[in-house]
């Protein structure tokens with residue numbers, strides 16, 4: 406039986422801290438405020454948005470939705486972002502991606518003011534993750550993995566960590582953050598050979614490949630720590646991860662469940678970044 410690395414206590418601890426910091430800012434007349442920019446009505450955008458609204462409301466972060474129709478042009482989205490950038494009462498911005506076909510992700514990302522990039526999508530934020538200088542913000546999901554490992558006291562220094570998936574949203578920044586903890590990190594991609602054997606060598610296995618149930622018992626060494634970042638909906642309409650939980654759980658030493666794991670912590674990291682951004686902005690005034 407593996408230890409369950411549930412998100413709930415991590416979220417509770419982060420909520421408490423975020424709420425206290427919000428109250429301190431409110432006493433100075435500042436309401437940390439997040440702009441949520443969405444193009445169209447994609448289902449997983451809406452699911453994430455719902456979680457963000459609930460979590461923000463709970464700790465005292467205001468949310469300003471900017472919703473554009475699915476057929477909006479790139480110029481219209483750039484205009485919305487310019488409005489977000491110019492508005493001094495907005496401290497952070499969450500832009501749902503992937504963007505509709507026909508919009509250039511790079512152009513759009515570059516349009517967001519780096520100091521409002523609480524989701525870590527601009528090159529400036531990612532450079533900060535790379536250099537460890539603390540400028541910008543790390544992508545929330547990558548940081549959520551770290552928050553869980555930290556909360557449960559999972560040792561990383563000198564440990565072998567295998568990260569499966571190298572997207573800029575999760576895998577690559579997670580590898581950088583793990584490296585910063587002096588773990589020995591192996592970063593895998595779709596061309597990686599002998600993935601199961603490689604996975605079994607890890608002390609900590611982080612899975613962010615976007616393939617439902619891809620990781621099974623053949624990839625797990627008894628006692629391993631498994632962090633499952635994947636979020637999918639199965640045939641029964643239930644949330645599940647990239648890891649086949651029923652197979653992995655009896656082998657693993659500790660494992661994050663889906664639902665109730667990394668995904669729940671992601672929103673708390675986002676909220677923390679908004680509070681950080683509001684605090685930084687207030688210190689500049």
Ligand SMILES: NC(=O)C1=CN([C@@H]2O[C@H](COP(=O)(O)OP(=O)(O)OC[C@H]3O[C@@H](n4cnc5c(N)ncnc54)[C@H](OP(=O)(O)O)[C@@H]3O)[C@@H](O)[C@H]2O)C=CC1
Pocket residue numbers: 546569570571572573574575576593594595596597600613614615616634635636637647667668669671
């Ligand atoms: N918990 C949360 O809050 C969040 C969860 N997610 C979930 O995390 C998962 C990953 O998301 P994201 O990073 O955006 O996904 P992407 O599709 O952008 O990236 C997937 C990565 O996995 C790699 N990969 C795919 N197949 C294999 C394979 N057979 N062996 C090794 N590597 C492979 C790809 O390699 P290559 O580069 O070679 O193509 C790629 O680097 C998804 O399930 C998503 O829903 C995402 C964001 C937030």
Ligand SMILES: Nc1nc(=O)c2c([nH]1)NC[C@@H]1CN(c3ccc(C(=O)N[C@@H](CCC(=O)O)C(=O)O)cc3)C=[N+]21
Pocket residue numbers: 449450452453456457499500501502503524546636644662663664665666667668669671672
């Ligand atoms: N710029 C950007 N950043 C994202 O992080 C991003 C995005 N765009 N576009 C959409 C996808 C999808 N995504 C989800 C995250 C959590 C849940 C989710 O269901 N969360 C539950 C918990 C899930 C669980 O229990 O594991 C919750 O917050 O309560 C769903 C979807 C983020 N995304």
